[in-house]
Amino acid sequence: MSRRYLVTGGAGFIGSAVVRHLIAQTPHRVLVVDKLTYAGNLDNLAPVDGDPRFSFLQADIGDAEAMRRAFAAFRPDVVMNLAAESHVDRSIDGPAAFIETNIGGTFVLLQESLRHWRALPEAERAGFRFHHVSTDEVFGSLGAQGLFTESSPYQPTSPYSASKAASDHLVRAWHHTYGLPVLLSNCSNNYGPYHFPEKLIPLMILNALEGAPLPVYGDGANVRDWLHVEDHARALALIAERGRPGESYNVGGRAERSNLEVVTAICALMDELAPDPAIGPRTDLIRFVADRPGHDRRYAIDASHIERELGWRPQESFESGLRQTVAWYLAHRDWWQRIRSGVYRGERLGAG
């Protein structure tokens, strides 16, 4: 059955993967609501542009009037909230936008969803869902052992993770207080195609291609649990469709790697797929630089709840996904050259 999905932040990295998945793999209609900040890019939606089930609205989720008009015109069955300021380093340099969008914007969207949901006919009200997409960073940092579960305490440490934690609390409160049928998911680090080149993996691929230094924060031993963005998109579509209202779902790839392991793996793939005698072995480009202030040591996800309840499993291993990602960046120079020639040139952010 075709349903109507309002996807905020759909021009970003994960949001656009969700939209491409929904249009290609489901009969649903999709309205993307995106402010098009530096991170929003309509090129990410080129594969679905022109599809009669896809439409786009440039708007700020914090603009209540614009949201009210969008809800009235589109009448969504499902709201998936991925609009956010998402980069930890930027949150250190300028936290205000994180508070405005991640907290204030989520609040406005909850209020407009509640207004819309209350006015729906009974049958439609039962099927409505507000799915808030969040991060494992809300749980803080792990030691050498243990995994984040859905009941791990919230201990955010950066302006970014604190703003996401606040938004998660608002979403749960709108469920408990007003009965809004919400779903929440907390995912580990994503990587894959269309990833803005300020983030670790695409930055390292492009610097390695150009023979530029590969800056590794601190000692490179910080561990992240990596998930391919298309596996995350499949998980989000499944949660929106079959998740239980009020539940939260941790999503992760069981692929813990230290930053240094990730960078070394990229070097090996680049030496194989884009050899350049003038540059030599890419590992020679690795440089250890001053650590990020308050850099969380380790994140790792226990994904058994979504695996058990919804039957989700990642399809990519870290090795297969990273190879596909490196190949994608090598084949899509136009996409990243347009970004690199514009707003962002690969400079260090968030040094404190």
Ligand code: NAD
């Ligand atoms: P992104 O920065 O690539 O995209 C964010 C999108 O939101 C952009 O298109 C931007 O234009 C839009 N946006 C920003 N402020 C807006 C506003 N006020 N109104 C409307 N649109 C606005 O981020 P991403 O990596 O795709 O992350 C999407 C969501 O997933 C975020 O909520 C993030 O916290 C969460 N998340 C990300 C990761 C990750 O590894 N990237 C992991 C777990 C969870």
